[in-house]
Amino acid sequence: MADAARGMGSLPVANVQALAETCNNGVAEPVPRRYLSKDPSAEEVVAADDSSHAIPVIDFRKLLDPESSEEECARLGSACHRWGFFQLINHGVPDEVIANLMKDVVGFFKQPLEAKKECAQQADSLEGYGQAFVVSEDQKLDWADMLYLIVQPRESRDMRFWPTRPASFRDSVDSYSLEASKLAYHLLEFMAKGVGADPASLRGVFQGQVRGMRANYYPPCRQAADRVLGLSPHTDPNGLTLLLQMNHDVQGLQVSKDGRWFPVQALDGAFVVNVGDALEIVSNGAFKSVEHRAVIHPTKERISVALFHFPDQDRMLGPLPELVKKGDRVRYGTTSYQDFLKQYFTAKLDGRKLIESFKLE
Numbered sequence: 001m002a003d004a005a006r007g008m009g010s011l012p013v014a015n016v017q018a019l020a021e022t023c024n025n026g027v028a029e030p031v032p033r034r035y036l037s038k039d040p041s042a043e044e045v046v047a048a049d050d051s052s053h054a055i056p057v058i059d060f061r062k063l064l065d066p067e068s069s070e071e072e073c074a075r076l077g078s079a080c081h082r083w084g085f086f087q088l089i090n091h092g093v094p095d096e097v098i099a100n101l102m103k104d105v106v107g108f109f110k111q112p113l114e115a116k117k118e119c120a121q122q123a124d125s126l127e128g129y130g131q132a133f134v135v136s137e138d139q140k141l142d143w144a145d146m147l148y149l150i151v152q153p154r155e156s157r158d159m160r161f162w163p164t165r166p167a168s169f170r171d172s173v174d175s176y177s178l179e180a181s182k183l184a185y186h187l188l189e190f191m192a193k194g195v196g197a198d199p200a201s202l203r204g205v206f207q208g209q210v211r212g213m214r215a216n217y218y219p220p221c222r223q224a225a226d227r228v229l230g231l232s233p234h235t236d237p238n239g240l241t242l243l244l245q246m247n248h249d250v251q252g253l254q255v256s257k258d259g260r261w262f263p264v265q266a267l268d269g270a271f272v273v274n275v276g277d278a279l280e281i282v283s284n285g286a287f288k289s290v291e292h293r294a295v296i297h298p299t300k301e302r303i304s305v306a307l308f309h310f311p312d313q314d315r316m317l318g319p320l321p322e323l324v325k326k327g328d329r330v331r332y333g334t335t336s337y338q339d340f341l342k343q344y345f346t347a348k349l350d351g352r353k354l355i356e357s358f359k360l361e
């Protein structure tokens with residue numbers, strides 16, 4: 001099996017957690033120009049307290065309950081079509097599994113730089129501690145560090161990049177990635193049902209395939225929070241992404257809809273789930289891979305963990321016949337998923353540009 005993001009690298013950049021410490025302290029260093037990318041007045045952000053504009057909330061318990069399943073499946077299908085994003089409550093992943101993961105991810109980032117560097121990325125690999133999508137010396141940079149690991153299946157792991165401290169880190173990631181994967185497969189079944197397809201159809205594309213975990217560390221930026229970006233606007237290249245956020249009081253994730261940015265107020269204990277490019281293609285556009293970004297808080301750090309479910313990377317990816325609705329046409333080209341990923345990881349993040357190029361008009 002080919003492995004997501006192996007053999008593809010990113011140019012080395014400064015450690016942003018360390019940089020932020022020098023920029024945020026009393027005798028502040030100016031924030032380097034390469035991080036100042038955003039014109040705060042250029043794009044409209046919808047007020048965070050306007051709940052009528054919030055991404056939909058889906059109740060996993062209602063999906064499971066025969067009494068309510070059909071209705072909730074339809075809501076799920078509509079959320080994935082209209083927003084490409086939803087929050088999932090009552091998801092059944094044990095609190096303890098999530099709490100252990102969070103504690104150990106926070107513990108990893110809290111270590112001194114030298115300790116974290118034991119997991120540093122190496123040339124030609126995105127796994128490890130560092131940053132992704134840096135392809136030129138003059139592009140704008142994101143105000144964040146990341147730790148990226150291929151976490152499932154177990155035989156795909158490259159333990160060189162896996163932290164040994166906190167001591168429970170590896171076990172926590174193991175349990176979490178198994179539990180969250182089970183949930184994701186279940187969700188894919190309900191998503192297929194939601195558009196009237198065989199529940200096994202979508203699940204079959206993703207089950208047992210590679211899952212990558214990206215832990216994001218977004219330091220505060222006292223001087224210029226409104227001019228830096230934690231994560232540039234992008235779509236995820238995979239199928240389904242499950243996102244956890246550690247600090248619910250710090251708003252960061254924003255989702256694009258109708259030309260405006262909608263802040264996501266992460267609910268305590270919920271997952272933020274989103275559709276990635278592979279799922280948009282496989283579903284022939286029934287589900288949308290929507291552009292999103294992360295903004296930075298002036299005084300508070302934020303940590304998030306994304307779990308990406310990839311499709312089989314050795315096969316050609318195109319709309320599944322079961323998901324092309326009667327009377328509809330095939331809307332996306334079929335492509336080798338390896339080629340798709342290569343294009344994705346060797347360019348700067350650029351919204352929906354790549355997925356748009358696979359649309360047939």
Ligand code: OGA
Pocket residue numbers: 214216231236243252253292293294304305306
């Ligand atoms: C990602 C992502 C958002 C966040 O890692 O792909 O979109 O809030 N993260 O960290």
Ligand code: NI
Pocket residue numbers: 234235236292
């Ligand atoms: Ni993303």
